[in-house]
Amino acid sequence: MSDRPATLGALRASGFPDRTVKQELKENLLAKLGTGETLFPGLVGFDDSVLPALERGILAGHDLILLGERGQAKTRLVRALVQLLDELTPAIEGTETNDHPYRPISSHGRALVDERGDETPLAWIHRDDRYAEKLATPDASVGDLIGDVDPIKVAEGRYLGDEGTIHYGLIPRTNRGIVAINELPDLPERIQVSLFNTLEERDVQIRGYRIRLPLDMLFVATANPDDYTHRGRIVSPLKDRFGTQIRTHYPETLREEITIMDQEAATIDASVPLRVPVFMKEVLAALTAELRRSSHVNHRSGISARYSIGNLETLQAAAMRRAARAGEPEAVPRVIDLPAVLASSEGRVEFDTFEEGREPEILLRAMRVAELEVFRRRLSGFDFAPLLSRFDDGISIETGELTPASDVLGAIGNLPGLATLLERLGIEEESPGAAASALEFALEGLYLSRRLNKDGGDRAATYSGPAAG
Numbered sequence: 001m002s003d004r005p006a007t008l009g010a011l012r013a014s015g016f017p018d019r020t021v022k023q024e025l026k027e028n029l030l031a032k033l034g035t036g037e038t039l040f041p042g043l044v045g046f047d048d049s050v051l052p053a054l055e056r057g058i059l060a061g062h063d064l065i066l067l068g069e070r071g072q073a074k075t076r077l078v079r080a081l082v083q084l085l086d087e088l089t090p091a092i093e094g095t096e097t098n099d100h101p102y103r104p105i106s107s108h109g110r111a112l113v114d115e116r117g118d119e120t121p122l123a124w125i126h127r128d129d130r131y132a133e134k135l136a137t138p139d140a141s142v143g144d145l146i147g148d149v150d151p152i153k154v155a156e157g158r159y160l161g162d163e164g165t166i167h168y169g170l171i172p173r174t175n176r177g178i179v180a181i182n183e184l185p186d187l188p189e190r191i192q193v194s195l196f197n198t199l200e201e202r203d204v205q206i207r208g209y210r211i212r213l214p215l216d217m218l219f220v221a222t223a224n225p226d227d228y229t230h231r232g233r234i235v236s237p238l239k240d241r242f243g244t245q246i247r248t249h250y251p252e253t254l255r256e257e258i259t260i261m262d263q264e265a266a267t268i269d270a271s272v273p274l275r276v277p278v279f280m281k282e283v284l285a286a287l288t289a290e291l292r293r294s295s296h297v298n299h300r301s302g303i304s305a306r307y308s309i310g311n312l313e314t315l316q317a318a319a320m321r322r323a324a325r326a327g328e329p330e331a332v333p334r335v336i337d338l339p340a341v342l343a344s345s346e347g348r349v350e351f352d353t354f355e356e357g358r359e360p361e362i363l364l365r366a367m368r369v370a371e372l373e374v375f376r377r378r379l380s381g382f383d384f385a386p387l388l389s390r391f392d393d394g395i396s397i398e399t400g401e402l403t404p405a406s407d408v409l410g411a412i413g414n415l416p417g418l419a420t421l422l423e424r425l426g427i428e429e430e431s432p433g434a435a436a437s438a439l440e441f442a443l444e445g446l447y448l449s450r451r452l453n454k455d456g457g458d459r460a461a462t463y464s465g466p467a468a469g
Contacts, residue, residue, distance in 0.1 A: 004088070008101045009118025011090055018102045020216050021085075021176055022061045028084045029058050040080040042263065043073060045256040046248070050077070053246045058084070062243025063199060063219040065184070065234075071304020072248040074222040078133075078180045081220065085127035089176065093121040096168050097175040097213065098130070105175065105213050130177030132170050136187035142194045145169045166211065171198055176216050184221040185233050192238045199241040225300075250292060250305065257285035260305050265312045272323050274316055274331045277437050278426040279374055283338070284311045286370035291349060296362045301350040314344045318401065323433075326404040332433030334408075335444045336399050338367055339458035368448055375445030378425055384446060386416045391452060391465030397443060400460035405436030412439060 005011040019027070032039055033055070040051065054077070057064050066074045091098040092109045099109035101122055113120050134145065142148070147168040171179050181187065199219055221242065223234060251257040258281045268274060288308045291297050318337035323330065342363045351359055390412060397411045409432060418435060421442060427434045443463045447454040455462045 004124055005090070006122055007118060008092075008113065008116075008120040008122065011101055011122060012118070016090065018100075021178070021218055022058075024086060024089075025058050025081070025084045025218060026061065028086070029055060032084070040077065040083075043077060043080065044259045044263070045251045045253070046073075046077070050246060050248055053244065057244030057246065058218075060243060063241065064221070064244050064246060065239070065242040066220070066222045066246045066248055067225055068222075068248030069224060069250070069300075069302030069304075071302065071306045072250060073305070074248055075133075075180075075182055077248070078178075078182075078220050078222060079131070081178055081218070082127050082131045085130055085178070087127055088124045089127070089130070090122045091125050091176065093123040097172050097215075098125060098177070100176060100216065103214075105215070125176075130174065131180070132174035132177065133180045133182065134170055136181055136183045136185070138186065138188060140187055140191055142191060143167075143169055145171050145191065146194055146198070147172060171217070172213055172215060174217060175213075178218045178220060180220045180222070182222045184223045184238075189233075189235050192235050195238060196241070199238070250302070251285075254282055254285040254289065257288060257305070257308055258282065261285065261308050261312045264305075264309045265316070268313070268316055268320065270320050270323075270331055272320075272329055272331055274320060275431075275434065276312070276316060276319075276333055277434060279378055279441060280315065280333050280437065281312065282374045282378075283367075283370050284308055284315065284341070286373050287311070287367055290366045290369050290373075291363075294362070294366060296351055296358075298350040298352055303349060307345060307348050310348065311341045311345055314341045322402050322404075325402050328404055328406075328433060330431055330433040332405065332431070332437045334399070334405075334437045334440045335371070336401050336403070336440065336459075336461060338371075339364075340401065342367060343458070371441075371444055372448045375441070375448065379421075379442065379445060382421065382424060383417060384442070384451070387412075387442065388446070388451065388465075390415075391463075394465070396462050396464040398460065398462045399440055403460075405432045408436040408440060415439075 005014050005016070029039070039055075040046075043051070054064070058081075066077065068074055090101055092101055092104055092112060094112070095104070095106050095109040097106045097109070099106055101113075101120065104110045104113050134140070147166050149165050149167070184192070198215065219242075221234075251260060258278075261281060261284065285308060288303055288305075288311075291303045291307075292299075297303065315333045315337055316331070318340050319331040319333040322328065322337075342360070346359055346363060349359070349363070351362065395411065397408065399408050418439070419430070422430055422435065422438050425438045425441065427438060443452060444454075446452040447463060451466070453464045453466060455464070
């Protein structure tokens, strides 16, 4: 900071460019595109769909509105735009509206430049401080967003028409930055109307008289599609003021869903090593995909990526609980843990109203479809004859949410082809926990393929041969 100009005169002498926020974003975006730099690290599945539309909107100098169901990373995408701002930018020191040194907009900023000239002091603002976000709520007011008359300043003797009596709201205070409003339709229509001038003419109106504030900013809003909620809508004249509309979407492949799960799931400090086999993650991702396709689920609400993330965290917790209770040296999730996942996340799925009372049944059916999908993809053509022959001999295998891996493996004994099974399921490093997880998944797939029987409930199950059923 010490080597940056501290006064207006020094800033001019340094050749600092006079750019608007949108010009700044455009130039920085073009520079990153030219170098091939990853623009928005951590955003998965948007490279060929959402990001090109976003880039075009920024290059066009438009205000933006992002439309999509819940859990589609709209807010994360908006916050990532901050990285396109300069790391530091100068403003006239002491101005509430972060006045540009070359173009002050507030009465205080103009007066300071008139009085001090080239000696006008500057402050350097970090890009993180040039971003403001407001969640639209029914109790939001014009004063919160635009500003209002400050009665204390009036009581000090200033005239009501004096600009100095104004306490500026969120938007003017983020001048020369990015303003984001989440869930815009939830903002009362009368409040939306107050944004007309801000978005088009870039000025503000407070308490019936007009204050000319040529605001410089990028305005971004997020919203669910219009048919998602009956709580509100975006009034047409306001919607017309957004130059670019961007539609977000859920992950389009299981790989993308798993990448998001791995990236976002909370890190768990466990007393023993925790390992989640890839096929178990695939089951969770396939479950989410199945629910997004299900005719029983309210598609206007959607199934958030947070559903997959939370399910992975619950699956890990179930494995850790078993490892702690059974004294296992490694925590590895198994199929028997999946009912607990369904139970803990049922409230995150919005069903159609006529499905009331059938929610657990619908979720269980979706889980079985997901398990069978992964089973067929991973183990199609696999030789299960050695495993099935054990059941022809009359054995049964019992498992439960607290059953140690050693008990599951001990019930089947030395199984030819186990190493190949682990390889087909993507397990590179063999361990008792991983082997038990793979074996239990194979048994469940055989049951769903109607080649084995299964008895039991959510907490315990017994697999047996067809003759025993």
